[in-house]
Amino acid sequence: MLEVSGLSKKFDRNKEQRYAVQDVSLTIADNEIFALVGESGSGKSTLAEMIVGLQRPSAGRIYWQGQRIERKPDYWQQVQMIFQNPDRSLNPYWKVRDLIAEPLILQRVPREDAYHRVARLLEQVSLPRELGLRSTSECSGGQKQRVAIARALALPPQLLIADEMTSALDPLTEREMLRLLLELKREHRLSLLYITHRLETIDGFADRLAVMKDGRIVETGSCADILNAPQALYTKRLLDACDYSAEPGVMK
Numbered sequence: 001m002l003e004v005s006g007l008s009k010k011f012d013r014n015k016e017q018r019y020a021v022q023d024v025s026l027t028i029a030d031n032e033i034f035a036l037v038g039e040s041g042s043g044k045s046t047l048a049e050m051i052v053g054l055q056r057p058s059a060g061r062i063y064w065q066g067q068r069i070e071r072k073p074d075y076w077q078q079v080q081m082i083f084q085n086p087d088r089s090l091n092p093y094w095k096v097r098d099l100i101a102e103p104l105i106l107q108r109v110p111r112e113d114a115y116h117r118v119a120r121l122l123e124q125v126s127l128p129r130e131l132g133l134r135s136t137s138e139c140s141g142g143q144k145q146r147v148a149i150a151r152a153l154a155l156p157p158q159l160l161i162a163d164e165m166t167s168a169l170d171p172l173t174e175r176e177m178l179r180l181l182l183e184l185k186r187e188h189r190l191s192l193l194y195i196t197h198r199l200e201t202i203d204g205f206a207d208r209l210a211v212m213k214d215g216r217i218v219e220t221g222s223c224a225d226i227l228n229a230p231q232a233l234y235t236k237r238l239l240d241a242c243d244y245s246a247e248p249g250v251m252k
């Protein structure tokens with residue numbers, strides 16, 4: 001469904017040009033959870049931001065359903081991103097229900113109909129309906145992240161990109177979030193690009209996995225294969241660092 005081919009991004013740093021992402025190619029299939037793993041600074045967010053159009057690639061192409069995204073104007077409605085810090089996409093002065101309703105209102109859905117849909121979305125992400133009348137400054141970190149998910153689902157996307165969305169949350173809330181994403185995948189048949197630096201969280205969750213280091217993909221394959229028998233030295237080091245064999249994954 002999504003194909004990234006030879007994608008690179010260079011930034012100027014100290015009068016030099018450095019690659020944040022270099023010649024990355026990958027595909028994400030329909031209804032697939034694809035995890036992108038790597039340590040801090042390996043280029044994961046830059047890659048995601050190119051996919052959602054927040055950064056312009058220095059080289060390479062992105063295809064959606066077989067066509068370049070520049071030729072698919074509806075692509076931008078079919079992809080949504082959730083950030084590590086939900087405040088990045090949520091205005092603290094707005095009520096939760098208006099934040100979630102905004103994408104619908106922008107599509108000219110009548111306000112009353114939009115609020116009905118918001119009530120259903122709040123239920124889907126396990127938030128009480130009353131929370132709709134609060135501002136996000138009155139919500140916890142986990143609640144804000146659920147609000148961000150509900151907003152991203154208001155116009156159901158076909159591809160959801162979650163960039164370190166659970167890394168500021170406690171382990172129990174993290175587990176709940178991953179369960180919620182699995183449910184949403186089943187219900188909406190969406191695909192998910194799930195970005196994390198924590199390999200141990202994706203066991204039993206992701207279908208496929210790419211490991212990124214210094215802007216390049218060093219290993220890609222089925223999640224189970226890579227976790228059980230990593231080929232790249234770097235992946236082995238990442239697994240050792242999180243003591244993967246000793247700790248069951250979040251979803252087990």
Ligand SMILES: Nc1ncnc2c1ncn2[C@@H]1O[C@H](COP(=O)(O)OP(=O)(O)OP(=O)(O)O)[C@@H](O)[C@H]1O
Nearest residue numbers: 011012020038039040041042043044045046047197
């Ligand atoms: N706007 C920018 N200007 C210059 N360099 C940048 C910019 N954005 C990112 N970089 C650099 O590109 C590299 C990759 O950064 P990126 O944020 O994509 O990594 P990451 O794997 O997502 O890291 P983290 O897990 O810490 O978010 C880093 O060396 C970073 O300093």
